[in-house]
Amino acid sequence: YHRQSIFHGGKYLSSHALMDFIESPALFHDKIAGLMPDRDSDAYRNGRAAHCRILEGPEAYRRRYVFGGPVNEKTGGYYGQQTKAYGEWRAAREAEGLEVLPDSTDRLCELMAAGVAMHPEATETLQIGEPEATVRAPYCGTPCQIRIDWLTEQAIVDLKTCRSLKRFAWDFYEYRYQNQFSFYQKVYENASSRRLPVLIIAVEKEMPCHAAMFKIEQAALDKAQLENEAAIERMRQCQATGNWPTGYEGVHAIAAR
Secondary structure, three states, rough: OHHHHHOOOOOOEEEHHHHHHOHHHHHHHHOOOOOOOOOOHHHHHHHHHHHHHHHHHHHHHHEEEEEEEOOOOOOOOOOOOOOOHHHHHHHHHHHHOOEEEHHHHHHHHHHHHHOOOOOOOHHHHOOOOEEEEEEEEEEEEEEEEEEEEEEEOOOOEEEEEEHHHHHHHHHHHOOOOOHHHHHHHHHHHHHHOOOOOOOEEEEOOOOOOEHHHHHHHHHHHHHHHHHHHHHHHHHHHHHOOOOOOOOOOOOOOOOOO
């Protein structure tokens, strides 16, 4: 999937690439040019592990990830990450195709999985479906691709981790989730001739790791659709002219509060 992305030499526009363009055409262009390689932060790694544990189950999770390190028999604890013993153990695990993460990530993933399992509607939604469903289709004359966290016959479902469910409605607009999910909805519709509603399962990544479920109103997705399509048209203009503005040109006012 990632190798087919426009950011990795492929031809497909993804929702994250479109969000970068909306934020700043120059940022988008720099990523395409390889001037800003993707950074795999602890937050991204933890998020991937949580998605695997919650959506694909404990068996797939244990096949993909390993936690902790080699045990020092003298102390009963793990060897430090700077030791030769740890380096050899990690290299051996990675050679087996495993991703090494700390025990704290494992504990957090299990807590988040338990939080989702306690939510009846979320549990029912995740009973039948396909995890990590890749869909490709043209949108506004542009090759596009999406990877849906959980695809059912009735809905597009996305899993989001958040610091607090109380702030999730703020996060929704701060991180342009409406644009992401409108993009998902339209690409899927173009590929299948079916429009599906969009559901979000949000789970806290801090204690108490509660979960909630949201349905995005179609009016929010329709408004974001207009923004996305206007952005794709601007992208074509930038490609034609070679002019990639930062998005911060001019003088900006800061209003009184």
